[in-house]
Amino acid sequence: MFGHSSRSRVALAGALSVGLAFSLTACGDSDSDSSSGDDNKAAAIDCAPYAAFGDIKGKTVTIYTGIVTPEDTPHKESYKPFEDCTGATIKYEGDKAFETQILVRAKAGNPPDLAFVPQPGLLQQLVATGKAVEAPAETAANVDKFFGEDWKAYGTVDGKFYAAPLGANVKSLVWYSPTEFKDKGYTVPTTLDELKALSDKIVADGGKPWCAGIASGEATGWPLTDWMEDFMLRLSGPETYDKWVKHEIAFNGPESTAALEAVGSYLKNDAYVNGGLGDVKSIASTTFQDAGLPILEGSCSLHRQASFYAANFPTDTKVAEDGDIYAFYLPSKDTTSKPVLGGGEFVLSFADRPEVKAFQTYLSSDVWANTKAKVSSGWVSANNGLKVENLTNPIDKLSAEILQDPNATFRFDGSDMMPAAVGSNAFWKQTTNWITGQDTKTTVDNIESAWPK
Amino acid sequence: MTTSTPVVIESPDVPGKKVSAATAAKRKLTSPWASLAAIVIAVLWTLPTFGLLVSSFRPERAIKTTGWWTFFSDPKVTFENYEAVFDPDSINLADFFLNSIVIALPAVIIPLCLASLAAYAFAWMRFPGKNFLFIVIFALQIVPLQVTLIPLLTLYVDMGIANTFWTLWLSHSAFALPLAIYILHNFIKEVPASLIEAARMDGAGHVAIFFRVLLPLLTPALAAFGIFQFLWVWNDLLVSLTFAGSPEISPITVQLSNLSGTRGTAWHLLSAGAFVSILVPVTVFLLLQRYFVRGLLAGSVKG
Structure with a gap:
């Protein structure tokens, strides 16, 4: 039943498909050769601070991180001045499964030299494996000079300073269309009351003000935790927020109930949501990547999401204060306080060789922050030495201004610091249930009971 | 139904003559309804x-906003996705493709060699504790490989072979051996004892019996298990994610999982990347599928 002719046909099909693969490889090769000359934007730097670490020419530093293509290219480019200075090589490995794999590698004794850790909770777990080493004094000095105390505290475990901050993102942002605001005469709100008034005004004009989406695979629900954290910060203040994150006050206490109810007054309000996407329940089924896109079509006006959301708009969208899309700071209760919710990565070291120390010091410097700013888009750092004019993207400039504002109080994303059973499990799942109909009290009670005793 | 369908087999069905099982099966399977069902299933399965x-040939914006079927009403063809996944400065799938081949070949050959020797020993040699050992190996199939990840990696680090291809070759071989030994054992056991005895009468030792008598008979089973193992290694992500530990030795699946970007904004490249990755398994399967079908039965009709 398997004659000669059909066998050779199958063989031909196989040969053809392999041939196709290799001809495509050839395509890719020839294409890139012509464009490889123009990526040398990084300028030369002052090499003196790294000479103190001795001759590290020919040495290699390995980096392991969750930052993958296309965001990894500006990272690699920003290391070039250091490589030119010292002759050391930086080996970059990006992996989307970083958060689980780094623990496996650290526990098995096969850690990289440096890891870019995106969560203080994970940082503590990694330090607990006993494989991490403290940051060198030079790095610590840089951090004292260029970063706020709140940032240094997130890189400190048990009173020892381990990890310098690297990148940052601002989560307290509301995306809107400047064109629409101009046409309809809306103004950017500066207090929570004004935000409410603006939402009501859009409803009165016949629109649905907000659009939201929380679907994100197994992490579905995380945008809601950000909403709640933002309102927790605004309604109860940073000190209460810290206690809440550390579980010194109960999750089903009056403060967090009030915060979730405040979120509900926006997201569970049928008049306010879900512009261009459906009713309240459609929030649960819309992916977070797609949730803000209706602003471009005019079917919704406001979308609360972090600075990194800029990358989700199609490439021909103009993201600027006078463009198609832009963001404003999610206002505080009044104009005197300015709490900022955000996230970021920290550079944790597993080796104390001189080249690793030198590179850690480079990454914590203002020189690196400015080098990185010039080559990237959609990236910002909380480094005070970062010059806003070096950033290329208007949203990055806005984020940097918010982070560097002396009145701003920065707080790290709370769900990233809570125990995993809550921060990346019950908090996500219960708020997802909440958006599809569960009441506020049951939701906070369930999260409270999920907290490890 | 059989009375109305024309008989397709060449040999005329004489009434009263006993119809062989194969003939009966063939007649049943060639019913037009069965063929129709097979075609429908094949189409449904192939459609995705x-x-x-x-x-994979549609432009980014089209992929992100509309379904692939709109291609037929509004055909726009681009090679940009393939160019992007082969771009040597960023994604560089070609290198990872090569790594996959370098990983897969030894990871197939090592367990096949060891398993066929072990299977022969379990089937035709006598040594103390044979049955107990065989049960232990059989039972090892139950151990989920996830629980071995950290201990194995620790072992590799202590041996000083972390971040080399050896970690992947050894891990894949170790995970494959229990099933390989079991399947090949059942296959070898089916060989008539008289054949082995005849060889022994002619003065052949174990080595001669294995290489001259059994190995030619084993070819289909080896090929079948080879394909199984090749597809498993080619498609594996977990083992390589844990043990590879460096982009220089990571297979294509690892890069594929990173293709969509840090926050999933570049997922339009996935279709092109996936297609590059399935080329080899599809080719292997098409070329060797008759062994594959035969191999599925290997060991299953033991009795």
């Missing part, structure tokens, strides 16, 4: 893959 192929 076909959609993936069409998607």
Whole structure:
């Protein structure tokens, strides 16, 4: 039943498909050769601070991180001045499964030299494996000079300073269309009351003000935790927020109930949501990547999401204060306080060789922050030495201004610091249930009971 | 139903003559309804893959806003996705493709060699504790490989072979051996004892019996298990994610999982990447599928 002719046909099909693969490889090769000359934007730097670490020419530093293509290219480019200075090589490995794999590698004794850790909770777990080493004094000095105390505290475990901050993102942002605001005469709100008034005004004009989406695979629900954290910060203040994150006050206490109810007054309000996407329940089924896109079509006006959301708009969208899309700071209760919710990565070291120390010091410097700013888009750092004019993207400039504002109080994303059973499990799942109909009290009670005793 | 369908087999069905099982099965399986069902299932199963192929040639914006079937009303063809996944400065799938081949070949050959020797020993040699050992190996199939990840990696680090291809070759071989030994053992056991005895009468030792008598008979089973193992290694992500530990030795699946970007904004490249990755398994399967079908039965009709 398997004659000669059909066998050779199958063989031909196989040969053809392999041939196709290799001809495509050839395509890719020839294409890139012509464009490889123009990526040398990084300028030369002052090499003196790294000479103190001795001759590290020919040495290699390995980096392991969750930052993958296309965001990894500006990272690699920003290391070039250091490589030119010292002759050391930086080996970059990006992996989307970083958060689980780094623990496996650290526990098995096969850690990289440096890891870019995106969560203080994970940082503590990694330090607990006993494989991490403290940051060198030079790095610590840089951090004292260029970063706020709140940032240094997130890189400190048990009173020892381990990890310098690297990148940052601002989560307290509301995306809107400047064109629409101009046409309809809306103004950017500066207090929570004004935000409410603006939402009501859009409803009165016949629109649905907000659009939201929380679907994100197994992490579905995380945008809601950000909403709640933002309102927790605004309604109860940073000190209460810290206690809440550390579980010194109960999750089903009056403060967090009030915060979730405040979120509900926006997201569970049928008049306010879900512009261009459906009713309240459609929030649960819309992916977070797609949730803000209706602003471009005019079917919704406001979308609360972090600075990194800029990358989700199609490439021909103009993201600027006078463009198609832009963001404003999610206002505080009044104009005197300015709490900022955000996230970021920290550079944790597993080796104390001189080249690793030198590179850690480079990454914590203002020189690196400015080098990185010039080559990237959609990236910002909380480094005070970062010059806003070096950033290329208007949203990055806005984020940097918010982070560097002396009145701003920065707080790290709370769900990233809570125990995993809550921060990346019950908090996500219960708020997802909440958006599809569960009441506020049951939701906070369930999260409270999920907290490890 | 059989009375109305024309008989397709060449040999005329003489009434009263005993119909062989194969003939009966063939007649039943060639019913037009069965063929129709087979075609419907084949189309349904192939449709998503076909959609993936069409998607891989569509421009980014079209992929992100509409389904692949809109291609037929509004055909726009681009090679940009393939150019992007082969771009040597960023994604560079070609290198990872090569790594996959370098990983897969030894990871197939090592367990096949060891398993066929072990299977012969379990089937035709006498040594103390044979049955107990065989049960232990059989039972090892139950151990989920996830629980071995950290201990194995620790072992590799202590041996000083971390971040080399050896970690992947050894891990894949170790995970494959229990099933390989079991399947090949059942296959070897089916060989008539008289054949082995005749060889022994002619003065052949174990080595001669294995290489001259059994190995030629084993070819289909070896090929079948080889394909199984090759597809498993080619498609593996977990083992390589844990043990590879460096982009220089990571297979294509690892890069594929990173293709969509840090926050999933570049997922339009996935269809092109996936297609590059399935080329080899599809080719292998098409070329060797008759062994594959035969191999599925290997060991299953033991009795």
